[in-house]
Amino acid sequence: MEFSPGYEDHQCKVSASVAADAVEAAVRCLEDCPLFNAGAGSVFGNDGRIRMDASIMVCSIEKSSSAAEGKVSGGQRDKAVVGPDKISQKRRYPITPQPQAGSVAGVENVKNPISLARAVMERTPHVMLIGKGAEEFAQSLPKEVVETRPDDYFWTERRWGQLIEVRKREEQKQHQHQEGKGTIHLPPKQSLEVQLDHASEKGHDEQKFGTVGCVALYIPEKKSGFNKPLSRPQLASATSTGGMTNQRFNRVGDSPVIGAGTYANHLCAISCTGHGEHFIRWVAAHDIAKRLEYKHGYGSAEGKKDGSALKKAVDEVVFGTLMGDGNYGIDKGSGGVIALDRDGNFTAAMNCSGMYHGWIYEDGGMETRIFWDECSPKEP
Secondary structure, three states, rough: OOOOOOHHHHOOOOOHHHHHHHHHHHHHHHOOOOOOOOOOOOOOOOOOOOEEEEEEEEEEEOOOOOOOOOOOEEEEEEEEEOOOOOEEEEEEEOOOOOOOOEEEEEOEEEEHHHHHHHHHHOOOOOOEHHHHHHHHHHHHOOOOOOEOHHHHHHOOOHHHHHHHEEEHHHHHHHHHHHEEEOOOOHHHHOOOOOOOOOOOOOOOOOHOOEEEEEEEEOOOOOOOOOOOOOOOOEEEEEEOOOOOOOOOOOOOOOOOOOOOOEEEEEEEEEEEEOOHHHHOOOOHHHHHHHHHHHHHHOOOOOOOOOOHHHHHHHHHHHHHHHHEEEHOOOOOOOOOEEEEOOOEEEEOOOOOOOEEEEOOOOOOEEEEEEOOOOOOOOOO
């Protein structure tokens, strides 16, 4: 099977949110490729249906230094303070830029779920839409914003074969628990066989093409007068997935959950892949962002800007928190993370055998990586 997205695809169209344009364009490209578990290559659920999830988040990285008295203005607010001498004073403190987010879950027949998630972010007052409601919203949008496709567009022989294989293993589990004349039916948590969407073990080639995601940083060129940039400096993150093979009961993973599989604030942008339940339990993406800010001091005057803080925060969650799930009688949270900070430092980490990922430098140069023991770009 051949698929050629074209090198020029990373040079996306420019709108008022350049970072969002970039992550949407990258994820759309991967959704259109039947090799990945998103969009056209999504896996089948237990009922033979394909349901897709996606999310996007964008945040300005600027803080304004001006403020009107008693009102929010740009990035600061005046706060009245009564001192020991009971004289009212004014104190100013910065207001963190407010992120914007949109996500969809359990949608069918939407060609590019990430574009629908962005439409939720930009065209509704909501953050998440699910199922039929999200599909109705998609139908109401212009075709140049969100397109729909029939079922056969998403059907691939490889993904259907995976479902058949997993169902067979599930049946074998039931047969192995027969006693006497009857059959002991295992509870759903024990009998449900699902297949992860990433390379959890070496040799599982079919699992390596999984959830897709992208993180981006936009820093406009400094201009004066009327030639102002279209967009402010921003960080953005986007994630899209078809879920797990043989998933039941309209199961939803971490990809559309803001803070679990996708997160972006004024300091960093993060996208995750892996066993979604674990990323949701630990709110993994948000945890990384807050460790970066509060534990490692990134963004403060004393904070390091060489990428070491970002790498530490990511490693602590991927190799510590998620792997520690096994201590609670739960399977360890295998998966990986890509992350980017506002100084342009990128890092990626995985506690599984492989995770396909790549990056584009400011000068247009590109690199890719698959395995955990390969070096990250500009890694401290």
